[in-house]
Amino acid sequence: MTFSLTRRHLGRIALATFVGAAGLVVSGCGWRIRGFDLALPFKTIAISGETGVANEIRQMVFGQPGIKIVQNQVEAEVVLIIMSQTTDRTVTAFSSAGRPRELQLRMRTTYRITDGFAVELSSPQEISLTRDVSVTESEALAQTSAEAFMQEDMQRDTAQQLIRRLRAIKPAAK
Numbered sequence: 001m002t003f004s005l006t007r008r009h010l011g012r013i014a015l016a017t018f019v020g021a022a023g024l025v026v027s028g029c030g031w032r033i034r035g036f037d038l039a040l041p042f043k044t045i046a047i048s049g050e051t052g053v054a055n056e057i058r059q060m061v062f063g064q065p066g067i068k069i070v071q072n073q074v075e076a077e078v079v080l081i082i083m084s085q086t087t088d089r090t091v092t093a094f095s096s097a098g099r100p101r102e103l104q105l106r107m108r109t110t111y112r113i114t115d116g117f118a119v120e121l122s123s124p125q126e127i128s129l130t131r132d133v134s135v136t137e138s139e140a141l142a143q144t145s146a147e148a149f150m151q152e153d154m155q156r157d158t159a160q161q162l163i164r165r166l167r168a169i170k171p172a173a174k
Contacts, residue, residue, distance in 0.1 A: 037064070038163055042077040042171045044068050046116070049082030052152075053109050056159035076116045077171040080162065083110040083124065087151060092132070103133040105147065107154040111162065113169055121169050127161055129154045 043066060047054050057080065061067055073079045086108050093102035107129045113122035131150045135143055 038067070038167070040064070040067055040163075040166055041169065042067070044070050044076045044078070045166075046070050046073045046076035046079045047082070048073070048079060049085075051082050051085035051109070052155040053085055053158045053162070054080075054082045056155050057162060060159060060163060073118075074116045078121065078166065078169055079114045079116060079118075080166065081112050081114065083112060085109045087154075089147070100135050103135060103147070105131045105133060105150050105154070107151065107158065109158050109162075113166070115171055121171065122165070127158050129157055 038060065040061075045061060045067065047058055047061070047069060058069060061069055070076050088106050090104045090106070091100040091102070092104045093100075095101045109127045110124060111127070112120065112124040114120050131154060133143075133146060133150060
């Protein structure tokens with residue numbers, strides 16, 4: 001079997017190389033895809049909590065132009081406190097052999113939003129999400145991966161909902 005490069009193949013390789021190089025150059029200068037700006041109405045935020053949702057929000061806010069994540073709550077205009085995050089799993093349907101056939105994953109995240117001096121900007125609230133998962137006996141190993149993926153998806157969804165709620169906050173001027 002022989003392999004030869006034609007002009008057409010060389011042209012495609014050159015185009016792919018050019019597009020890849022342009023992508024590296026543009027990403028290196030700080031350029032971002034439009035729509036990435038979270039448009040939060042404050043300049044500093046402290047995020048309290050070590051849950052998956054808190055980490056997801058830190059990743060979303062990190063690197064946003066004009067927004068700084070601070071450790072000291074007194075320095076922050078807004079403090080997001082993730083009070084709890086619980087995930088549970090319930091079997092909702094069984095097969096004729098008595099094995100689980102359908103699962104329901106639930107995630108509850110309780111949070112509150114204050115300013116740097118602990119004045120409440122949003123009273124404690126809860127975000128609750130559910131996902132249904134079908135179980136196939138022959139794909140037992142894939143099932144654990146599917147559940148982990150669903151939990152990560154619920155964390156991302158909760159973080160996006162919290163970002164939308166943070167946009168609606170009106171922090172007091174310092």
